[in-house]
Amino acid sequence: MARDPFCKSTTDCSQCPKVTEGICVYRKLSRGQHFPKDKCTQNCILLMIKGELLINSEEYPGTVLYDRQFILQAIGSKMELLALTEVEYICYWFNELPVVCPARYQEIIEQAEAPITYTPMVMNSQLQYLVTDLASYLDEQPPCGKFIELKCQELIFLIITYYPLPQLRAFFYPISSYTESFQYFIMQNYNKVKNVEEFAHLGGYTTTTFRRLFRNLYGIPVYEWILEKKREGILEDLQHTKMRITEISNRYGFDSLSHFAHFCKDSFGDTPRALRKKAANGEKIGKLPD
Template sequence: MSKDSLCIQQKDCAGCPKATEGILIHRHMLRGQHIPKDKCTQNCMLFIIKGELLVNSDEYPGTTLHDKQFILQAIGSKHEALALTDTEYIVFWFNELPLLCEDRYREIIDQAEAPLAYTPLVMDHRLLNLVTDMAAYLDEPVPPCNKFINLKCQELVYLITNYYPLPQLKSFFHPISSYTESFHYFVMQNYTKVKNVEEFAHLGGYTTTTFRRLFRNFYGIPVYEWILEKKREGILEDLQHSKLRITEICNRYGFDSLSHLAHFCKDSFGDTPRALRKKAANGEKIGKITD
């Protein structure tokens, strides 16, 4: 989600900790306060401590969350909320879960399946005690250090993955696998069709800012760098192993002109496309210029 979603419009957005791993945020919403629909740029779990929160998302359409209930929203999914009463909750943002027991999580995720209808889970006494304690820690004048927060995140995930029945967990964690697969599929199917990041974002129905953040969290590098690298790999492959004409390669990778492609190849590989293809035909090794 964007900076004005579940974090309720932090004033110091440049210093917002949400972009880092394993972040816990304690928030209050007043009755009637609304969070507009946006796409999550990280995975998140939402734990209701007090109140009623009306959630609308692909998994939880028109679902009212009550105290002690919690849900998972995956990276890329859309989510909005409306406080039906004054509401207190914890949000846990993460790219990858901090696991103490990887075997148990792998057992869950390998069997993940979509239910007929997603149902919020209810915090048992162990999980509720941990969540309420974390809220108190986060409200202290001097917030706890990152190492302490990371330990609490590990404990949180351990309690969920080890103290709930496998059938419930298979449904609960399904959004992570489904959105991961769908976003990756969208990227791989469309990166050759776009000329810039703005086109890429628009094609997927994202704002440019949201798409950049989502992509970086998913792939670990800026989207523009990733696109350039994929174009370099594809162009080299086509020059060496395909019979595509240079004009076809130019169009395939979204270049405006042959001269633009030539400049790109000179900068990336040290020569023009025709010269590179000739070198490859003569058995010479062609590749990226190294720093």
């Protein structure tokens, strides 16, 4: 749907920050254009406008996407693209969906299940009009970031409210399964690492991607979360186990007993031995107020 060429904004947007730069991308590919398989650093919804696009990923191996079809690829998945004809499509990259109807989305995620075979979704008329119009706005120089954010909210609203639940369970399954596996990895390994960089490396992530994934899942920076978990574990071990102070220090990755003692003084107001003695005498020990 072409926009009226005489309908132009009269506002100077050159000083407005591009808050959505790179989040919603409109692409035109010539026949034969190829994007080698690469790891997605964010979740991605790919919406076809025109042409035939060959995608190769774990969910969609050797699948040809046609006009009006759309798919979702979860962060961490690998995706390869090849234009079989002239192609136009939009990629919407996101960490968290701008959910307008959280109850509906929660229902979808809680009941998400892997399909026997992943099948591209097909745009209904409302979604097709939105995507076509969105392409026109994205083609402007520069597009209005705030307006695009609103359109992305509308996009997700149309997907989660205008399609039947069984389809949506399968469509959003890659996100739900990835979140669960990432959370499992965190809980299994947080007490084995000394810093964020080591944690990221252990999971095969870049530090930037790991920080972003973690904050989306837990809502706080990873370093703060690790420190809080260490404090909880140290208090538990000092009060309810007979582990030696040296063992506790090593368990939580401290380089020396002096470093461990300094951490305990900052966090709980006293040395590990003094805290254990207080606990043995029936005194309550805990984290100092912030």
